[in-house]
Structure formats: structure tokens, C-alpha cells
Amino acid sequence: MKSHVITATPSDPDGILSTAGTEADLNKRFRPGLFLHDLWVLAKARVVSLLVFTAAVGEILAPNALIHWQSALAGLFGIALAGGAGGVLNQIVEPDLDQHMRRTLHRPLAEGRISRRGAIVYAALLMTAAIAILAWGTNPLTLILTLAGTVGYGVVYTLYLKPSTPWNIVWGGLAGALPPLIGWTAITGSIAALPVVLVLLVFVWTPAHFWPLAINCRRDYAKACIPMLPCTHGIDRTRKEVLNYAILTWVVSMIPAFLTGDWIYGGIAWLSGAWFVGMALRLKALPEGQEMDQYARSMFAYSISYLFLLYTALILGKLLLG
Structure with missing residues (x-):
């Protein structure tokens, strides 16, 4: 695998675009379409789409969902952004591990197309937007549950469970299981038996x-x-x-x-x-x-x-x- 050196340039002082060489070489290699795709991959958008879907089901099953459609939309946007932040955090910790896995070795951080500092900024922006949307459009319980899920996956699972126990996916899976309940609470502000199941x-x-x-x-x-x-x-x-x-x-x-x-x-x-x-x-x-x-x-x-x-x-x- 070809290695990449993260180099700061006048047009990219933090090395966020992360290709080595002169500014002319950087501009030659940088493609907006690829960069947007890398952001999509960093946020693990395909995984997040399943989280958003299960959250949407929780909202649809909740009573009076149509009446609270604004809270429903805010909940889905918040979950999507927070889930994306969790995906970025996961990859910030694991670029070296990703280089050893066939299914992950071409991820943006593993190949050096985006720097770790750039990924941190990206995760912070996603999480800040998620908190703002959830705080504005839902309720404290929904915000707390969403933060718990993001920290559970991005920090607890990635930093502690995955490298230390073969049962990592059992306990780490709880973070990814919360969206149906989060969707329900975005509508009702309370917990019930069905979303817990x-x-x-x-x-x-x-x-x-x-x-x-x-x-x-x-x-x-x-x-x-x-x-x-x-x-x-x-x-x-x-x-x-x-x-x-x-x-x-x-x-x-x-x-x-x-x-x-x-x-x-x-x-x-x-x-x-x-x-x-x-x-x-x-x-x-x-x-x-x-x-x-x-x-x-x-x-x-x-x-x-x-x-x-x-x-x-x-x-x-x-x-x-x-």
C-alpha cells in the first residue's frame, strides 16, 4: 500500500487534505468529489442510515407522531449527525488497525487522504450540530440518550471494549441499539415497554x-x-x-x-x-x-x-x- 505523508501547505495549513508535495501537486490531486466521498465514508453513512431507519420506526410507532413532526425531524437529523460523529471518532482511534484489514485499508484516514486533525474537526462539527438540533427540537431525555450512544460507540467500545475483550460486540452493541428508543423519546419525552423491547x-x-x-x-x-x-x-x-x-x-x-x-x-x-x-x-x-x-x-x-x-x-x- 502506498504511504502518504500529511503535509501542511499555504492552502491547507492543517494538512487536512493530506497529500504530500507542493501546493501545485496538492491541487492536482485534490478532487472535490473524492473529498465529499471521504467525508461520507468517515461518518460511516451506510451504518448511520440503519440507525436512522430504526429511530424513524420508533417515532412512527410512538403515539401522536404526526402532531410532533418537527420533533421527529429534529430527532432524525440529530441521530444522523451524532452517529456520524461516532463513526469518525471510531476511525480517528484506529487508522493503524484499519491498515491491516482488507475491508478498511482504503478508508480516508488509513490511506492518509484526510488527516487526524481534520477528522477531529469534522467530528466536532457533526457533534456540535447534533447537540444544537436535539436541544432545540426535542427534549433533554433524547439528547442524553443520543450522547450516551455516541460516547458508548465512539469512546467506550472503540477505546476500551474492542481491544480488550472478545465479547466487545455484545456490550458495545448496546450503543447501536438505542435509536428506536431515541426516536420514541423524541416524540413522547418518555420511555415505554415497546421501544425498550x-x-x-x-x-x-x-x-x-x-x-x-x-x-x-x-x-x-x-x-x-x-x-x-x-x-x-x-x-x-x-x-x-x-x-x-x-x-x-x-x-x-x-x-x-x-x-x-x-x-x-x-x-x-x-x-x-x-x-x-x-x-x-x-x-x-x-x-x-x-x-x-x-x-x-x-x-x-x-x-x-x-x-x-x-x-x-x-x-x-x-x-x-x-
Whole structure:
């Protein structure tokens, strides 16, 4: 991988654009489209989009959501900005680790296209905007929960849990599980059983979602000295835990059907959860090798669609059954 030296220039005194050489060379290499894409990647926009979606479901399920549409919009914008700040913080800490991972080695900080100082400024701007929007358009509880999620992921998970324990994704996943509750509180200003169950659903889904990817990328994690479960406890133990959490996710996914009486959601949750458990069973049964690695990657991809389907079913049930 080609290395980059972060150099300050008259047009870029902090080295934020971070390419080496003369100012003419810098201007030649700097492309606005690439820079905007790098900002998008730094904020982990694809991950944040799932957080915003689950928060939007929490808002839609909350009573009188249409009446409080301004708070709903403020909540979504605030969550998006705060989630982006958390993503930037994660990459500020890990550029050296990212260089050892095939799926992360081309990130802007890992390749030096954006400097760490520039990323810090970017994270601060995103977080400041998030706090301002949430303070203006929602309520103190929503702001506190959003800050807790951002600090939980960007600081607690990244700095302490990820490098120190193979169960990092279990406890670190709580930060990413909060958006449904945040969406609910943006509308109501209070906590209720249904959004708490939705938080629990994402919490138990996260290990079953992430550990198949960790199996697929286990060699990279070992090279980066990150204690992911497949590296510390082996593939068989990891596959057993994926199955355990897939079953637990299936069970928890049925609770909203009993709380709301929503049989449409209940049927979709039952069938999609059975498929998810079936995938975990097959992953557990496959012999170690390339086929298992490819299937683990497929299960990771399906798990995202699975969560999206569950939350879409909740909206469908709310719209059709009231």
C-alpha cells in the first residue's frame, strides 16, 4: 500500500487534505468529489442510515407522531449527525488497525487522504450540530440518550471494549441499539415497554449479525491483534454463539407482536426469524474452509436485510391495523 505523508501547505495549513508535495501537486490531486466521498465514508453513512431507519420506526410507532413532526425531524437529523460523529471518532482511534484489514485499508484516514486533525474537526462539527438540533427540537431525555450512544460507540467500545475483550460486540452493541428508543423519546419525552423491547431486539441481534463477518475476516483481525471471538475462542465456539444469539433474536422478535397484537408483524417475524436460525444452523454444520467463509459473509448480509424487514413489518402493521 502506498504511504502518504500529511503535509501542511499555504492552502491547507492543517494538512487536512493530506497529500504530500507542493501546493501545485496538492491541487492536482485534490478532487472535490473524492473529498465529499471521504467525508461520507468517515461518518460511516451506510451504518448511520440503519440507525436512522430504526429511530424513524420508533417515532412512527410512538403515539401522536404526526402532531410532533418537527420533533421527529429534529430527532432524525440529530441521530444522523451524532452517529456520524461516532463513526469518525471510531476511525480517528484506529487508522493503524484499519491498515491491516482488507475491508478498511482504503478508508480516508488509513490511506492518509484526510488527516487526524481534520477528522477531529469534522467530528466536532457533526457533534456540535447534533447537540444544537436535539436541544432545540426535542427534549433533554433524547439528547442524553443520543450522547450516551455516541460516547458508548465512539469512546467506550472503540477505546476500551474492542481491544480488550472478545465479547466487545455484545456490550458495545448496546450503543447501536438505542435509536428506536431515541426516536420514541423524541416524540413522547418518555420511555415505554415497546421501544425498550426494540432496543433489546437490536442488542441480541448484533452478535448474530457481526460474528459471521468476524469469522470471514478472522485472519485480518488476528493480524491486527484485535481479540475477536473467532481469534480467541475458535471458529466452532463462535458458530455456537451465533446460533445462540440467532435463536434469542427470534424469540425477542416475537415480543412486539404480543405487546401490540400485530399479527402481520408476528407472522413476518416468525418466518424471517426461522430462516435466520436456519442459516445459523447451516453455518454451524459447514466444514471449515472457503465455502464456510463465503456462507458466513452471506449470513452477515442477510442479517441486515432481516433487521430491516422486521422494522418495516412494524410500520406495515401500524399502518394497516392502526
